[in-house]
Amino acid sequence: MSLLVAWQLKDRRVLIVGGGEIASQRMDSILVTDASIAVIAPEHRLNSRARQLIACHHARITHHDRLFLGPSELHNIDMVLTALDDPERSREIVLMCRDARIPVNAADIPDLCDFYFGAQIRDGPLQIMISTNGNGPRLASRIKERLQRALSGGEGEAITKVGRLRTLLKQKAPGIGGDQGRRRMKWMTRLCNEWELEDFAQLDNAMMKSLLEDGWEKDRIPSLQDVGGTCSTRRYHQNFHSTIPLAVGFFVGVFTTALITFFRHRK
Ligand SMILES: C[C@@]1(CC(=O)O)c2cc3[nH]c(cc4nc(cc5[nH]c(cc(n2)[C@H]1CCC(=O)O)[C@@](C)(CC(=O)O)[C@@H]5CCC(=O)O)C(CC(=O)O)=C4CCC(=O)O)c(CCC(=O)O)c3CC(=O)O
Numbered sequence: 692m693s694l695l696v697a698w699q700l701k702d703r704r705v706l707i708v709g710g711g712e713i714a715s716q717r718m719d720s721i722l723v724t725d726a727s728i729a730v731i732a733p734e735h736r737l738n739s740r741a742r743q744l745i746a747c748h749h750a751r752i753t754h755h756d757r758l759f760l761g762p763s764e765l766h767n768i769d770m771v772l773t774a775l776d777d778p779e780r781s782r783e784i785v786l787m788c789r790d791a792r793i794p795v796n797a798a799d800i801p802d803l804c805d806f807y808f809g810a811q812i813r814d815g816p817l818q819i820m821i822s823t824n825g826n827g828p829r830l831a832s833r834i835k836e837r838l839q840r841a842l843s844g845g846e847g848e849a850i851t852k853v854g855r856l857r858t859l860l861k862q863k864a865p866g867i868g869g870d871q872g873r874r875r876m877k878w879m880t881r882l883c884n885e886w887e888l889e890d891f892a893q894l895d896n897a898m899m900k901s902l903l904e905d906g907w908e909k910d911r912i913p914s915l916q917d918v919g920g921t922c923s924t925r926r927y928h929q930n931f932h933s934t935i936p937l938a939v940g941f942f943v944g945v946f947t948t949a950l951i952t953f954f955r956h957r958k
């Protein structure tokens with residue numbers, strides 16, 4: 692099994708060796724982070740996506756038109772990803788990374804990887820990774836599709852707004868730990884538990900202000916309506932869906948009673 696972490700790559704340099712389909716997928720994944728990227732691969736064997744990414748992100752990606760030379764390529768590199776059609780060379784590069792104590796992923800040699808990629812779902816600050824620890828990559832992809840269907844699509848926006856609210860709250864009630872920190876965490880936890888996830892997406896600056904004034908300052912959790920929001924459609928649908936079986940049961944009951952009464956009267 693692996694340790695699942697969200698790896699921060701700010702101010703880090705990632706080396707991608709190879710320029711084919713898998714290498715271009717790696718570029719996409721690393722571009723989401725704040726790392727700078729070096730790509731070593733012969734120009735004539737870059738696939739169209741790799742070519743496009745290198746052209747569009749010249750401030751982030753530096754392309755070196757050559758085969759991987761040796762350990763000198765690893766100078767000042769924090770992470771290495773190999774995606775080569777040459778397993779022997781890939782293995783050699785992994786061993787060079789081991790010597791240099793640089794974490795490495797080789798797309799074709801799971802046994803030698805320090806970490807794996809996984810199927811990813813992204814929505815704003817929300818990231819979900821599905822790992823099968825090398826057992827079934829295609830199944831990871833199918834599980835991703837299942838999870839995508841279960842999400843509303845509003846989660847990213849809700850998380851962004853909660854992030855902004857937490858920043859405002861920390862400005863209002865600063866400090867790390869202590870009584871203030873405990874009170875802050877307790878209030879945020881209560882708010883996140885009591886509101887529907889989608890409700891947070893509605894928060895604008897004015898609503899955040901009144902949430903902090905009427906909520907945080909009075910040590911209570913106002914409703915979404917209290918701060919000027921409207922009942923979320925998701926909650927409406929959930930309530931609506933849970934009402935359907937009750938309503939059907941009620942009408943079936945009324946109908947059956949009416950039938951019994953009707954036939955009794957006819958006798
Ligand atoms: C160990 C790992 C190393 C790593 O790359 O980090 C690895 C290794 C290998 N994959 C191979 C094959 C395929 N990989 C995919 C797809 C994905 N592979 C991904 C990750 C990983 N692949 C890591 C483990 C992830 C885990 O935990 O399961 C995903 C999730 C993420 C990503 O690549 O970014 C991405 C789906 C992304 C998405 O759809 O969202 C497909 C299907 C397809 O292309 O649709 C196939 C063909 C069908 C099949 O084999 O299942 C082979 C060749 C096997 C052979 O020769 O037979 C090897 C090497 C080997 O196993 O020896």
Ligand SMILES: NC(=O)C1=CN([C@@H]2O[C@H](COP(=O)(O)OP(=O)(O)OC[C@H]3O[C@@H](n4cnc5c(N)ncnc54)[C@H](O)[C@@H]3O)[C@@H](O)[C@H]2O)C=CC1
Nearest residue numbers: 709710711712713714731732736758759774775776798799
């Ligand atoms: N992890 C995964 O999800 C998957 C991994 N793979 C494996 O990933 C590897 C790469 O696959 P693709 O991108 O489809 O291959 P590809 O054939 O499209 O690209 C290979 C690239 O490596 C470059 N290259 C080869 N030797 C090099 C060297 N010494 N220095 C620099 N660049 C070099 C080539 O110029 C080319 O750009 C394969 O070994 C394949 O088995 C394949 C499918 C899925």
